[in-house]
Amino acid sequence: MEYAVETFSLTKIFSDWWGRAKVYAVDDLNLQVRYNEVFGLLGPNGSGKTTTLKLLLGLLYPTKGRSVVFGGDGADPKISARIGFLPEESYLYRYLNARETLDFYGRLFGLRAKVRKMRIEALLDMVGLKAVANRAVGTYSKGMARRIGLAQALINDPDLLVLDEPTTGLDPIGTRQIKDLILMLAQRGKTILLCSHLLADVEDVCDRIAILYGGRIQTQGRVRDLLQQTSKKQITTDAISDSAIEKIKQVIEDEDADCVVTSPMDKLETFFIKTVAAAQQQAQPTSGAVSTTRIGGFLAPQAPVESILDKLASAPISRDTSLETPATEQVVPAESSEPKPDEQLLSELTEPAEPLGTKPVVKDEKVKTEPVEPQGSGQEQIKKSILDQLTGHRRPQNADSEQTDKSQAGDSGDA
Amino acid sequence: MHSIWAVATNTIKQALRMKVAVVFTILLIVMLVVMGVSTTGDGTLKGRLQTFVSYGLSLTSLLLCLLTIIVSIYSVTSDIEQRQIYTVVTKPIRRFQFLLGKLLGVILLDVALLCLFSAIIYTITIYTPEFSNATETERLQADNEFYTARASIMPPEADVTEEVDEAYGQLERSGQLPEDMSRDEIIAELTSRKKLAKRAAAVGYELVWEFDNVKPVGPDESLFIRFKYDVAVTPPDSQVYSRWFAGDYRQIKYGTKIENRIYTFDRKDPVRTFREIEVPADAVAKDGYLAVGFLNDPRFNNTSVIFPLEDGLEVLYKADTFTGNFMRAVLLILFRLIFLACLGILASTFLSFPVAILLCLVLFFTASFSGFVIESFDYLSENIGVFYSYTFKWMIRLLPQFDKFSPAKFLVPARLLEWSLLAECAALMVCIKGLLLLVFALVIFSYREIARIII
Numbered sequence: 105m106e107y108a109v110e111t112f113s114l115t116k117i118f119s120d121w122w123g124r125a126k127v128y129a130v131d132d133l134n135l136q137v138r139y140n141e142v143f144g145l146l147g148p149n150g151s152g153k154t155t156t157l158k159l160l161l162g163l164l165y166p167t168k169g170r171s172v173v174f175g176g177d178g179a180d181p182k183i184s185a186r187i188g189f190l191p192e193e194s195y196l197y198r199y200l201n202a203r204e205t206l207d208f209y210g211r212l213f214g215l216r217a218k219v220r221k222m223r224i225e226a227l228l229d230m231v232g233l234k235a236v237a238n239r240a241v242g243t244y245s246k247g248m249a250r251r252i253g254l255a256q257a258l259i260n261d262p263d264l265l266v267l268d269e270p271t272t273g274l275d276p277i278g279t280r281q282i283k284d285l286i287l288m289l290a291q292r293g294k295t296i297l298l299c300s301h302l303l304a305d306v307e308d309v310c311d312r313i314a315i316l317y318g319g320r321i322q323t324q325g326r327v328r329d330l331l332q333q334t335s336k337k338q339i340t341t342d343a344i345s346d347s348a349i350e351k352i353k354q355v356i357e358d359e360d361a362d363c364v365v366t367s368p369m370d371k372l373e374t375f376f377i378k379t380v381a382a383a384q385q386q387a388q389p390t391s392g393a394v395s396t397t398r399i400g401g402f403l404a405p406q407a408p409v410e411s412i413l414d415k416l417a418s419a420p421i422s423r424d425t426s427l428e429t430p431a432t433e434q435v436v437p438a439e440s441s442e443p444k445p446d447e448q449l450l451s452e453l454t455e456p457a458e459p460l461g462t463k464p465v466v467k468d469e470k471v472k473t474e475p476v477e478p479q480g481s482g483q484e485q486i487k488k489s490i491l492d493q494l495t496g497h498r499r500p501q502n503a504d505s506e507q508t509d510k511s512q513a514g515d516s517g518d519a
Numbered sequence: 520m521h522s523i524w525a526v527a528t529n530t531i532k533q534a535l536r537m538k539v540a541v542v543f544t545i546l547l548i549v550m551l552v553v554m555g556v557s558t559t560g561d562g563t564l565k566g567r568l569q570t571f572v573s574y575g576l577s578l579t580s581l582l583l584c585l586l587t588i589i590v591s592i593y594s595v596t597s598d599i600e601q602r603q604i605y606t607v608v609t610k611p612i613r614r615f616q617f618l619l620g621k622l623l624g625v626i627l628l629d630v631a632l633l634c635l636f637s638a639i640i641y642t643i644t645i646y647t648p649e650f651s652n653a654t655e656t657e658r659l660q661a662d663n664e665f666y667t668a669r670a671s672i673m674p675p676e677a678d679v680t681e682e683v684d685e686a687y688g689q690l691e692r693s694g695q696l697p698e699d700m701s702r703d704e705i706i707a708e709l710t711s712r713k714k715l716a717k718r719a720a721a722v723g724y725e726l727v728w729e730f731d732n733v734k735p736v737g738p739d740e741s742l743f744i745r746f747k748y749d750v751a752v753t754p755p756d757s758q759v760y761s762r763w764f765a766g767d768y769r770q771i772k773y774g775t776k777i778e779n780r781i782y783t784f785d786r787k788d789p790v791r792t793f794r795e796i797e798v799p800a801d802a803v804a805k806d807g808y809l810a811v812g813f814l815n816d817p818r819f820n821n822t823s824v825i826f827p828l829e830d831g832l833e834v835l836y837k838a839d840t841f842t843g844n845f846m847r848a849v850l851l852i853l854f855r856l857i858f859l860a861c862l863g864i865l866a867s868t869f870l871s872f873p874v875a876i877l878l879c880l881v882l883f884f885t886a887s888f889s890g891f892v893i894e895s896f897d898y899l900s901e902n903i904g905v906f907y908s909y910t911f912k913w914m915i916r917l918l919p920q921f922d923k924f925s926p927a928k929f930l931v932p933a934r935l936l937e938w939s940l941l942a943e944c945a946a947l948m949v950c951i952k953g954l955l956l957l958v959f960a961l962v963i964f965s966y967r968e969i970a971r972i973i974i
Contacts, residue, residue, distance in 0.1 A: 158970045162608070162609070163605060163608070163609065163968070163969045163970040164968050164970050165968055178609075179608075179609075181611035181613060182611070184609055184610060185610075185611040187609065189605075189606065189609045191605045191606060193602075195601060195602040195603045195604075195605055195606055196603065197529065197533065197603055199532065199533060199536035199537060200529075200532065204532075208525055209606070209610060211521060211524070211525035212525050212526075212607065212610040213610060213611060253606075260610075
């Protein structure tokens with residue numbers, strides 16, 4: 105099993121009732137998605153992105169060819185237990201409230217009641233719907249429904265996340281949150297297959313992309329390779345004196361090259377989030393979703409070093425205490441209390457040297473903003489997921505090494 | 520199993536929160552209570568009870584049938600049309616588990632509602648005498664002829680083959696055979712005439728029926744002779760005067776000493792109406808033998824009296840309690856609902872909501888009048904012939920016969936609904952026909968494309 109998802113000459117022809125008027129929705133598609141990679145399917149409307157996903161998940165049957173997910177059929181319960189799927193719109197049972205919705209999906213996975221309840225609370229917290237969790241989802245706005253849709257896709261802590269237009273209908277904070285989530289899940293070793301026509305989003309998160317048109321792959325490859333202008337270089341510095349700039353210009357002219365000097369612009373996304381965060385801190389009331397950039401506990405990166413003492417101290421407590429994370433955190437001194445969303449946002453936004461946001465042109469690396477990222481604070485790194493302990497998910501690697509592994513894997517794969 | 524259960528509870532929540540079930544429930548409760556208070560029947564307590572139970576159970580059955588059809592179809596088709604199914608079948612659940620979950624949900628809902636409504640009907644029925652100002656006689660009559668479950672014995676059909684053959688031979692010899700009828704038709708006609716003749720008493724003549732294996736529950740219980748007269752010429756006052764006998768006829772036949780008492784009743788009864796004669800249980804001989812005699816009284820009558828073949832005469836005796844009978848009758852309704860739930864699930868696997876509803880309603884009403892439908896097609900078959908009897912006939916017989924297993928048919932005449940009949944109903948309606956539908960549904964649903972688009 106070299107690939108997490110692989111298709112072999114996958115073809116889907118839609119015909120009318122009489123079998124006429126054939127439309128090649130997907131035409132001879134050979135797709136390879138590696139383990140632990142964020143793969144983007146791009147294309148204009150009607151290019152076969154969604155159809156491809158449906159074929160993978162067994163919602164449609166291929167006319168020709170076949171697809172393999174985790175070495176098996178995507179519709180096989182053994183395989184689909186490891187998949188999270190967010191369809192192009194959040195198709196929810198309108199009469200259930202958010203909590204019941206997640207509970208229903210959790211039960212489909214056969215999660216035990218305790219695990220289910222914990223994950224539901226963590227996910228509701230993460231998607232910022234805790235305050236409206238007892239309202240029927242039929243009354244939700246599109247963005248809120250989208251958030252619940254995302255939460256249901258994550259309830260089984262999936263190894264493969266299939267996202268169909270994940271950011272449509274979401275406000276910029278929600279969009280940013282999903283992008284952060286995607287990157288973080290990728291760090292945890294998950295594979296993510298998403299399709300979208302919002303190029304900016306894809307560009308920010310995807311390792312590799314395929315561009316579809318008319319059901320065929322037009323081009324496929326690493327985002328970096330496809331976009332990098334190898335004939336140009338960009339240097340970003342702190343604010344330096346004009347004389348220093350003149351010196352640099354001199355050096356460049358000696359190399360017989362042109363150069364342009366400007367101040368880098370903030371992204372509108374960053375600016376927007378800053379504004380909303382300021383409003384949130386003034387606690388202005390909203391009836392909508394509360395935007396947080398928190399990531400559900402059981403999805404968060406694992407502690408880098410888990411001492412035996414920690415395990416001994418936390419394990420029985422996490423079994424006995426009921427599900428509120430704060431309670432557990434009070435009892436276990438090793439764990440720091442989770443920062444408030446607003447503070448996180450603020451600290452993140454006021455960070456002077458945000459590593460990549462200030463380099464808008466260079467696409468060597470993905471734009472990352474990770475409020476609860478391990479580098480953020482030493483204490484955060486030790487934070488463990490109670491759920492994972494209960495469910496037996498243990499990932500010995502720390503987040504940093506995973507990141508390294510991943511980029512190595514990507515490099516070798518493309519070579 | 521957990522996924523089936525998850526889908527089932529979700530289906531119940533859907534039915535309750537989409538208010539379908541709630542509307543039906545409130546409607547039915549109101550109607551039952553109003554009916555319980557307002558029904559009068561033929562003025563007697565028994566008549567009132569019969570009317571209430573009959574209409575109450577029929578109404579409950581009808582509304583629950585409609586509810587079952589609607590809920591089972593809606594919960595599957597809406598999932599497909601509103602596409603919630605995309606997020607459900609991509610979870611670790613097999614397609615058949617999804618359908619079984621839906622079915623289980625609908626059946627559980629049915630069971631709950633049926634328990635509720637039958638409890639209401641039962642309570643009202645039991646407490647009606649206390650709140651009515653019925654006379655002691657009426658109460659006694661209700662106890663004997665309504666609050667009971669009586670087994671029925673019909674007289675065996677007379678064997679008339681020889682007489683028919685003889686009559687046919689005579690006609691043939693005299694050249695009087697009607698030319699526009701086939702031999703089978705003539706034989707059938709002759710047979711029914713001869714059989715009827717055996718159940719007809721001319722003025723001044725007597726009819727005697729003999730029964731074996733009559734086993735009343737106790738010596739204090741009564742037997743009931745239930746009969747209906749048909750007459751050649753309707754008398755001016757529409758009444759038939761008669762003398763009835765009940766007892767061990769062998770004592771007279773063989774001239775032995777009279778040990779068991781023979782009861783006689785002089786009566787006046789209207790024609791074409793079911794009437795009952797109460798006979799003390801000691802009329803039955805120790806070996807379970809009982810003879811019933813009818814004398815067409817020559818003093819007042821001047822017409823032949825005929826007892827219709829199907830239901831002209833039977834002997835009833837108490838064999839079980841009303842409660843037991845009532846519960847079995849409710850089970851009959853449940854079987855019907857289970858069948859309809861399977862039908863609804865099947866229809867919704869390949870049809871859209873309105874079409875599926877229409878199909879199921881047509882089948883439901885056909886099944887409700889299956890006796891009539893089968894009869895009329897049998898009549899037609901004389902003209903359509905072979906084609907009909909090999910194709911359509913079998914398809915009609917595949918339908919369940921709701922009217923054959925109608926609960927009111929047993930409770931109104933307080934007739935014993937035997938476990939064997941219940942088992943037959945369960946086997947036919949649920950185990951064979953329901954299961955067949957379900958298998959079709961599972962096969963279709965497993966192979967259809969959930970996200971199919973037709974361009």
